[in-house]
Amino acid sequence: MAERIVLETARTILRPFQITDGADLYEFSRERRVADAAGWAPHKSVEDSQKMILSVFSAPHTFAVVEKGSGKVIGSAGFTAQSRGSFASSDEIGYALHPDWWGRGIMTEVVRELIRYGFMDRELEAIWCSHYVENPASCRVIEKCGFSYVTEETLMDHTGEHRTRFYVLLRQQWKGAGHG
Ligand SMILES: CC(C)(COP(=O)(O)OP(=O)(O)OC[C@H]1O[C@@H](n2cnc3c(N)ncnc32)[C@H](O)[C@@H]1OP(=O)(O)O)[C@@H](O)C(=O)NCCC(=O)NCCS
Numbered sequence: 001m002a003e004r005i006v007l008e009t010a011r012t013i014l015r016p017f018q019i020t021d022g023a024d025l026y027e028f029s030r031e032r033r034v035a036d037a038a039g040w041a042p043h044k045s046v047e048d049s050q051k052m053i054l055s056v057f058s059a060p061h062t063f064a065v066v067e068k069g070s071g072k073v074i075g076s077a078g079f080t081a082q083s084r085g086s087f088a089s090s091d092e093i094g095y096a097l098h099p100d101w102w103g104r105g106i107m108t109e110v111v112r113e114l115i116r117y118g119f120m121d122r123e124l125e126a127i128w129c130s131h132y133v134e135n136p137a138s139c140r141v142i143e144k145c146g147f148s149y150v151t152e153e154t155l156m157d158h159t160g161e162h163r164t165r166f167y168v169l170l171r172q173q174w175k176g177a178g179h180g
Helices: 019-029 032-038 046-054 106-121 136-144 171-176
Strands: 012-015 062-067 073-079 090-097 126-132 148-157 160-170
Touching: 012 073, 012 106, 019 032, 019 046, 019 073, 019 090, 032 090, 062 106, 073 106, 090 106, 106 126, 106 136, 106 171, 126 136, 160 171
Parallel strands: 090 126
Antiparallel strands: 012 062, 062 073, 073 090, 126 160, 148 160
16 A cells, blocks of 8 residues: 655645545535636536545545644645656646635645655656646746746647646755755
């Protein structure tokens, strides 16, 4: 069985999803403003969310974002197993947050911990992040976490084509900035 990895930030615990998280996940995954920006079809039922937990969200290095105190799952965040470029090891971070928690710096806090985990524990050489051009909030999270813009490409999802900006952060660059 895979190791159960649990990470922590000031306000959240990042732990593997469990099937009982279905109702919490459905609360934000049914929202178009979350699903469209994240590139998945809005969930239509708790069962849809449970299916996502058993498929996409059971992958390694994928975490439920749990609010400390309440124990509620308020987001998803983790690595998508997409490597780009000619790095020996790289992976891409993806995330989504319940709208009731937007604008408080929570995802920036979570992504910073995923970066630490990616470089220190997984020993990745490079970490990627991307956002649709029409998603300035995600752009800001990426900028605040220190990523550098690399390129723009067109990606397809259930709603059609999206111009998508890709950013990278190198381990050496991150360490040079005083981390690790
Ligand atoms: C993207 C998302 C995770 C951000 O989470 P969050 O916890 O609210 O992010 P933070 O509070 O850490 O940072 C958001 C930043 O975006 C800024 N922002 C928010 N909406 C904005 C807008 N319409 N235009 C410009 N900036 C905006 C905020 O002001 C903040 O920047 P600041 O700290 O400089 O003020 C959240 O909006 C979300 O889940 N969106 C839907 C799913 C999604 O987009 N997933 C990512 C796919 S790439």
